[in-house]
Amino acid sequence: MSHFDYQNGVLHAEGVALPAIAEQFGTPTYVYSKAQLLENFDAYANACAGRDALVCYAMKANSNLAVLNLLAQRGAGFDIVSGGELLRVIAAGGDPKKVIFSGVGKSVDEMRLALEHDILCFNVESIPELHRLNDVAGALGKKARVSLRVNPNVDPKTHPYIATGLKASKFGVAFSDALDTYRMAAQLPHLDVAGIDCHIGSQLLDDAPLLEALDRLIELIDALAAEGIHLHHVDVGGGLGIDYGVAGEEAPAPAGDYVTRVFRRVDAWRTERHAGKGIKVIFEPGRSIVGNTGVLLTKVEFIKHGEEKNFCIVDAAMNDMARPALYEAWMAMQPVKQTSAAGAVFDVVGPICESGDWLARDRALPVESGDLLVMKTAGAYGMAMASNYNTRGRAAEVIVDGNQVHLVRRRETPAELFALESVIKD
Numbered sequence: 094m095s096h097f098d099y100q101n102g103v104l105h106a107e108g109v110a111l112p113a114i115a116e117q118f119g120t121p122t123y124v125y126s127k128a129q130l131l132e133n134f135d136a137y138a139n140a141c142a143g144r145d146a147l148v149c150y151a152m153k154a155n156s157n158l159a160v161l162n163l164l165a166q167r168g169a170g171f172d173i174v175s176g177g178e179l180l181r182v183i184a185a186g187g188d189p190k191k192v193i194f195s196g197v198g199k200s201v202d203e204m205r206l207a208l209e210h211d212i213l214c215f216n217v218e219s220i221p222e223l224h225r226l227n228d229v230a231g232a233l234g235k236k237a238r239v240s241l242r243v244n245p246n247v248d249p250k251t252h253p254y255i256a257t258g259l260k261a262s263k264f265g266v267a268f269s270d271a272l273d274t275y276r277m278a279a280q281l282p283h284l285d286v287a288g289i290d291c292h293i294g295s296q297l298l299d300d301a302p303l304l305e306a307l308d309r310l311i312e313l314i315d316a317l318a319a320e321g322i323h324l325h326h327v328d329v330g331g332g333l334g335i336d337y338g339v340a341g342e343e344a345p346a347p348a349g350d351y352v353t354r355v356f357r358r359v360d361a362w363r364t365e366r367h368a369g370k371g372i373k374v375i376f377e378p379g380r381s382i383v384g385n386t387g388v389l390l391t392k393v394e395f396i397k398h399g400e401e402k403n404f405c406i407v408d409a410a411m412n413d414m415a416r417p418a419l420y421e422a423w424m425a426m427q428p429v430k431q432t433s434a435a436g437a438v439f440d441v442v443g444p445i446c447e448s449g450d451w452l453a454r455d456r457a458l459p460v461e462s463g464d465l466l467v468m469k470t471a472g473a474y475g476m477a478m479a480s481n482y483n484t485r486g487r488a489a490e491v492i493v494d495g496n497q498v499h500l501v502r503r504r505e506t507p508a509e510l511f512a513l514e515s516v517i518k519d
């Protein structure tokens with residue numbers, strides 16, 4: 094069941110009519126459903142029940158404190174990609190001991206901060222990073238738990254910008270170099286070799302490439318064990334896709350089914366090869382936790398009839414939602430007022446002075462100036478990627494819980510946008 098449905102001809106988030114939210118908080122506003130968020134997390138958590146497993150939400154997908162807090166209360170760990178994200182986890186009441194730190198460019202300061210908070214593991218992506226981490230940990234008199242992000246060279250069949258596990262990718266250590274890199278890591282005195290990880294890409298509808306990547310990690314775990322390097326966890330990354338409503342696209346694998354298939358693989362390994370005993374499995378889902386929890390609520394400013402195209406100019410723009418401009422992502426647009434009229438065909442565009450500022454193309458929409466529209470499935474990589482381009486304040490964010498609406502990020506004011514700047518004084 095969706096938590097965004099028409100009731101009496103008006104689109105609601107759970108029990109709240111979207112026009113009421115527009116009235117109270119203005120537009121554009123991100124509207125999230127608490128029930129949907131918890132259902133998505135529980136799909137992972139329930140499938141992990143009774144297992145040695147940890148779900149580390151990849152918070153770059155949506156890092157609002159209220160979202161993090163709800164997930165932390167549910168027992169989530171977090172996959173972070175910066176020191177700033179670690180501080181967010183802590184501010185949201187999350188447990189740093191359930192944090193894993195990914196990313197190719199961790200700074201000395203970020204490493205120090207993460208070591209001081211005793212995070213669960215650093216997912217290391219290169220040899221120079223191993224040396225830097227060893228030095229930083231040594232200076233603090235600590236040992237850093239590390240996992241190597243291995244590049245399994247599995248094609249995730251997704252958009253090139255979100256494919257991360259191929260040979261040409263900037264991410265991870267090549268599969269063929271992995272054993273040597275582990276041997277080296279095991280020699281460094283201030284590192285504790287704890288695990289192995291991968292993350293092959295995002296928006297994967299079929300989980301077969303994810304399972305194939307797991308098989309390749311298992312090969313390496315066995316090879317390392319034969320040399321006396323015993324790993325404590327295997328981190329299968331994130332990447333599970335969601336249904337954006339694209340016509341003709343296959344349905345994504347449900348998270349619970351995917352998790353079950355991961356454990357089936359791990360169990361088969363245990364029985365066939367008498368290996369993998371006591372290994373913890375870590376998941377790093379981002380999009381599949383938050384994507385369908387949110388819509389971007391926007392108002393039509395003008396309808397403009399161009400020479401070749403009709404434009405529906407709305408008050409949300411590429412600075413609010415970058416996915417179409419960045420990846421030509423197809424995002425569903427839906428009027429808030431239910432109607433049977435087909436409407437004219439429009440490009441839905443924002444007010445920003447860039448031709449790349451579009452949200453949707455060639456959509457039949459029964460809308461007039463002043464109407465409300467939503468962009469659906471906007472909870473992941475929406476607000477998280479928002480900018481202030483064109484000196485536009487970022488959208489407000491609200492979480493709906495039943496009949497209640499909680500403002501979890503107020504709209505930015507213009508003065509706040511240049512408050513950190515100053516003119517040169519002579």
Ligand SMILES: *Cc1c(COP(=O)(O)O)cnc(C)c1O
Pocket residue numbers: 151153154172195196292294295296330331332333377378379380381
């Ligand atoms: C972005 C990212 C994820 C989450 O990816 P989704 O496709 O949103 O599930 C997980 N792990 C790493 C290392 C990432 O960079």
